[in-house]
Amino acid sequence: MFHKVLIANRGEIAVRIIRACRELGIRTVAVYSTPDREALHTLLADEAVCIGPAKATESYLDIKRIISAAVITGANAIHPGFGFLSENPKFAKICEESNIKLIGPSSEMMSLMGNKARARETMINAKVPVVPGTDGIITQADEAYDLADSIGYPLIIKAANGGGGKGMRVAERKEEIHKMFSLAQKEAIASFSDNGMYMERYVVNPKHIEFQILADEHGNVIHLGERDCSVQRRHQKIVEEAPSKALTDKLRKKMGDVAVRAAKAINYTNAGTVEFLLNDQGEFFFMEMNTRIQVEHPITEMVTGIDLIKKQIEIAAGLPLDIMQKDIKLHGHAIECRINAEDASKDFRPSPGTINNLIMPGGKGIRIDGAIYPGYTVAPYYDSMLAKLIVHGDTREEAIAKMKSALGEFIVEGVTTNIDFHFEILENPSFVSGDYDTSLIETMKV
Numbered sequence: 001m002f003h004k005v006l007i008a009n010r011g012e013i014a015v016r017i018i019r020a021c022r023e024l025g026i027r028t029v030a031v032y033s034t035p036d037r038e039a040l041h042t043l044l045a046d047e048a049v050c051i052g053p054a055k056a057t058e059s060y061l062d063i064k065r066i067i068s069a070a071v072i073t074g075a076n077a078i079h080p081g082f083g084f085l086s087e088n089p090k091f092a093k094i095c096e097e098s099n100i101k102l103i104g105p106s107s108e109m110m111s112l113m114g115n116k117a118r119a120r121e122t123m124i125n126a127k128v129p130v131v132p133g134t135d136g137i138i139t140q141a142d143e144a145y146d147l148a149d150s151i152g153y154p155l156i157i158k159a160a161n162g163g164g165g166k167g168m169r170v171a172e173r174k175e176e177i178h179k180m181f182s183l184a185q186k187e188a189i190a191s192f193s194d195n196g197m198y199m200e201r202y203v204v205n206p207k208h209i210e211f212q213i214l215a216d217e218h219g220n221v222i223h224l225g226e227r228d229c230s231v232q233r234r235h236q237k238i239v240e241e242a243p244s245k246a247l248t249d250k251l252r253k254k255m256g257d258v259a260v261r262a263a264k265a266i267n268y269t270n271a272g273t274v275e276f277l278l279n280d281q282g283e284f285f286f287m288e289m290n291t292r293i294q295v296e297h298p299i300t301e302m303v304t305g306i307d308l309i310k311k312q313i314e315i316a317a318g319l320p321l322d323i324m325q326k327d328i329k330l331h332g333h334a335i336e337c338r339i340n341a342e343d344a345s346k347d348f349r350p351s352p353g354t355i356n357n358l359i360m361p362g363g364k365g366i367r368i369d370g371a372i373y374p375g376y377t378v379a380p381y382y383d384s385m386l387a388k389l390i391v392h393g394d395t396r397e398e399a400i401a402k403m404k405s406a407l408g409e410f411i412v413e414g415v416t417t418n419i420d421f422h423f424e425i426l427e428n429p430s431f432v433s434g435d436y437d438t439s440l441i442e443t444m445k446v
Contacts, residue, residue, distance in 0.1 A: 001024065001025075001026065001313075001314075001317050002026055002076050002077040002101065002313070002316075002317060003026065003027065003076060004026065004027045004028070004029060004046075004073065004074055004075045004076060004077070005017070005021050005026050005027075005028055005029070005075060005077045005078065005079055005103070005313070006028075006029040006031065006066070006069060006070045006073065006075035006077070006078045006079070007028060007029065007030055007031070007041065007045070007078075007079050007081065008031060008060070008066050008078050008079065008080045008081065008084065008085055009041075009060065009079075009080060009081030009082075009083070009084055009086075010032065010033075010036055010039060010041055010060060010371075010382065011039070011041065011371045011382070011383070011385070012369045012370050012371045012385070012387060012388060013081035013082055013083075013293075013295075013369075014030060014041035014045075014081060014371070015040055015041050015044060015369070015370070015371045016309060016369055017079045017081060017309055018030070018041060018044050018045055020307060020309035020310050020313065021313070023307075023310065024310060024313060024314075026313070027046045027047075028044075028045040028046050028047070029045060029046065029047045029048070029049060029069065029070070029073045029075050030042045030044070030045035030047070030048040030049070031048070031049050031050075031051045031059075031060070031065075031066060031069050032048055032049070032050055032051065032059075033050070033051065033052055033053060033054050033055075033056075033058075033059035033060065033381075034050065034052070034053050034054060034059075035054045035377075035379045035381060036379070037050070038376075038377075039371060039376075040371040040372070040373060040376070041371055047073055049069040049072070049073060051065040051066060051069055052065055054379065054381045055381070056084070056381065056382070060084045060085070061084055061085060063085065063088075063090065063091050063094055066078070066085070066091075067094060067095070067098055067100070070098075070100050071098070071100075075100070076100060076101060077100065077101040077102070077103055077313075077316060077317075078095060078100055078101070078102055078103065079103040079104075079309075079312070079313070080102065080103070080104060080292065081292075081293065082292050082293055082294060082295055083383065086104065086291075086292040086293075087110055087114050087163065087290070087291050087292055088110070089107040089108075089110040089111040089114060090107070092104065092105075092106060092107035092110050093107035095107075101316055101317075102316070103270070103312050103313055103316040104270050104271075104291065104292055104312070104316070105268060105269055105270050105272065105291045106269070109266065109267075109268060109269070109291060110291050112266060113266070113272075113288075113289045113290075113291050114161055114291065115137075115160050115161055115196070116158060116159070116160050116161070116162065116198060116288055117134070117136055117137045117160045117196065117198040118160075119288060119289060120133065120198070120200075120286070121135065121136070122265065122266060123262060123265075123286045125265070126261060126262055126265035126266075127261075128258055128261065128262045128265075128286045129258070129283075129284065129285050129286060130200075130285055130286045131200045131201050131203060131277065131285040131286075131287075132151055132152065132200065132201045133151055133155075133198060133199055133200025133201060134147055134151065134198045134199045134200070136198070137160050137196040137197065137198060138196075138197050138198060138199070139185075139195050139196060139197065141177065141178045141181040141182055141185075142178075144157065144177055144178075144181045144197070144199060145174070145177045145178060145181075147199065148171070148174055148177050148199065149174065151199055151200065151201055152201050153171070153172060153173055153174070153202075154170055154171065154172045154173075154201075154202040154204065155170070155171055155199050155200065155201055155202050156168060156169070156170050156171075156199065156200060156201075156202040157169050157170075157171065157177075157180055157181050157184045157185075157197055157198075157199050158184070158197065158198055158199070158200070159184065159185075159187070159188030159191070159192055159194065159196070159197060160188075160194065160196035160197055160198050161188075161192050161194040161196060162188055162191070162192055163288075163290075165232075165234055165235025165236050166187055166188070166191040166192070167184050167185070167187045167188030167191055167192065167197075168184055168187075168235060169181070169183050169184040170202050181197065184197060185197055203277045203279055203285065205437040205438060205439040206230075206277040206278055206279050206437055206438060207228065207230050207244065207246050207277070207278040207279075207437050207438070208228070208229045208230045208232065208237075208275065208276075208277065208278075208287075208438055209226050209227070209228060209229070209230075209244055209246070209247070209255065209275070209276045209277075209278050209284065210226065210227050210229055210273045210274065210275040210276070210290075210294070211223045211224075211225070211226050211227075211255060211256055211259035211273060211274045211275075211276070212224040212225065212226075212227065212271070212273055212294075212297070212300045212308070213259060213260070213263045213268065213271065213272045213273060213274060214270075214271055214308075214311055214315070214321060215263050215264075215268045215269050215270065215272070215315070216269065216315045216319070216320050216321045217269050217315065217318055217320075218320045218321075220320060220321045220324075221260050221263045221264050221268070222260065222321065222323065222324065222325045222328060223256045223259050223260050223274075223325070223328070224300050224304050224306060224308075224328055225242060225243055225252070225256070225300065225303065225304065225328065225330050226242065226243055226244050226247060226252060226255065226256070227240050227241070227242045227244070227273075227294075227296055227299055227300060228240065228241050228242070228243075228244035228245070228246065229296065230436060230437050230438050230440065231425060231431070231436070231440055231441065232438050232441065233348065233441045237295070237296065237338070238337075238338055238418075238422075238425070238441070239335065239336065239337055239338070239422065239425055239426075239431075240296040240299055240335070240336045241299065241333065241334065241335045241336070241396070241399070242299040242300055242302070242303050242330075242333070242334050243303065243330050243333070245396060245434030246278060246434070247278075251282060251284075255276060255284055258274075258284075258286075259274035259276075260325075262274050262286065262289065263289075268289075268291075269315060270291075270312055270315050270316060271292070271293050271297075271308055271311065271312045271315075272289055272290060272291050272292070273289065273290045273294050274286070274289050275287040275288050275289065275290065280437075293308060293309065293312060295338070295385075295388070296336050296388075297309075298334075298336060298367060298369055298388060298390045299334035299335065299336045299390060300334075302332075302334035302365075302367070302390060302392040303330045303331055303332060303333070303334050303392070304328060304329070304330065304331070305331070306323065306328075332392055332393055332394045332395070332398075332399070333392070333393055333394075333395055333396040333398070333399040334390060334391065334392045334393075334399060335390070335391055335399045335400065335403050336388050336389065336390045337388070337389045337390075337403060337407065337422045338385055338388055338418075339370075339385070339386045339387045339388065339389055339410065339412075339417055339418065339419060339422075340384045340385050340386060340417065340418045341353075341378045341384045341385075341386050341415045341416065341417060342384050342416065342417070342418050343416045344418050344420070344421040348418070350380065350384045351378075351384070351415045351416035351417070352377075352378045352379060352380040352384075352415065353377070353378055353414050353415040354375065354376070354377045354378070354414050354415075355372055355373070355374060355375065355376050355377075355378065355412060355413070355414045355415060356374065356375070356413055356414040357374060357411065357412075357413035357414065358372060358373065358374045358411065358412055358413070359409065359410070359411040360387075360409075360410060361389070361405075361406040361407075361408075361409035361410050362409075363406075365391055365392040365393060365402060366389075366390075366391050366402065366406050367389075367390040367391070367392075368387055368388070368389055368390070369387065369388040369390065370386060370387025370388065371387070372386050372387055372412075378415050386412065386415075386417065389403070389406055389407065389410060391403045391406055396434065400426055400432065403422075403426060404423065404426055404427075407419055407422055407423060407426075424444060425440070425441075425444070428440065428444060430443075
């Protein structure tokens with residue numbers, strides 16, 4: 001087992017990793033930018049190293065500074081969390097060359113799955129169902145225009161090395177191809193410094209279903225059931241639940257088997273998610289594989305009782321999985337609401353500032369993963385998520401009621417939050433019935 005882990009991240013996920021390491025008896029190193037000097041992860045870790053100014057490219061995204069921090073503190077492993085460098089194959093490669101274990105898959109695996117066009121090709125070879133689309137990467141709008149008719153409309157143009165909803169545009173008809181391709185590619189270059197794109201048929205109003213995977217270095221691969229991530233705004237998830245009301249036991253097994261097959265086909269290791277689009281006919285299609293822990297991992301933990309961060313660390317240390325597929329049972333229902341510092345009435349504009357009063361809910365089946373406290377300043381430089389509120393109930397109805405109760409107790413003063421907007425989602429008839437898809441928020445009046 002590792003003796004010291006550096007967390008190459010900030011906020012609630014850094015705090016989450018520190019807590020898991022404590023339980024495993026592992027010392028931790030936090031890295032922080034100058035505005036995060038008093039951040040909770042900085043205060044909780046055994047050691048903390050300043051790695052630069054507020055700008056992420058000069059701190060949390062600066063590979064040289066993070067590796068240097070690991071070397072000077074004697075950390076023999078790095079946990080990247082999610083976002084930042086978590087799916088950066090160059091960072092993974094440098095960790096390997098520096099004899100520092102990255103708690104995640106190999107650089108080769110990140111490269112393969114991080115490039116959406118190559119991942120799609122790999123899944124086709126593994127006989128995993130994919131949405132009709134282009135073969136390989138395209139870089140020119142004219143090339144996209146020529147290929148569009150063979151895919152069909154509407155179609156979606158995506159950054160080959162993208163993620164987080166960036167570098168994506170939908171073209172409803174051929175006349176829109178040049179414009180949408182240009183917009184998506186410009187965003188891809190700005191966000192990922194990569195102009196590679198691909199296209200696929202746009203599945204209208206699907207369910208977004210992802211399966212959690214654990215795979216060790218001894219060839220054992222299991223899934224831990226699904227998460228329904230269909231409540232999204234501009235491809236960004238807001239509310240997630242597990243299990244999905246849309247899946248029967250038969251469909252869950254079928255999709256889970258495909259997810260495991262996909263992971264085995266590429267010799268995947270560590271935690272990951274295989275993401276699918278599910279249409280109203282019960283057909284599902286591979287969308288992408290995320291080679292990291294997900295923001296929404298706590299709801300899987302709540303329904304399975306398995307600590308995913310601990311499992312990540314154990315797998316990275318070379319330990320075999322101590323659970324098999326037959327051991328995975330889903331108990332009850334869990335929901336996660338992402339509490340963000342943003343104003344839903346003003347097009348979800350970020351709301352930085354200082355939290356001057358904070359009351360957080362508690363009770364049976366209520367969990368908060370966060371990094372905020374009274375007096376904490378929410379900086380304008382990073383993601384606006386303050387905390388994740390997670391609840392667990394015996395039934396979906398109980399979980400919804402519990403979440404509404406918990407949201408009612410969650411008081412944050414000093415910054416504007418999206419708590420009221422979560423109430424609107426939870427009281428929406430389509431959400432209550434479970435008969436909703438990725439178009440839910442578009443149909444709501446904010």
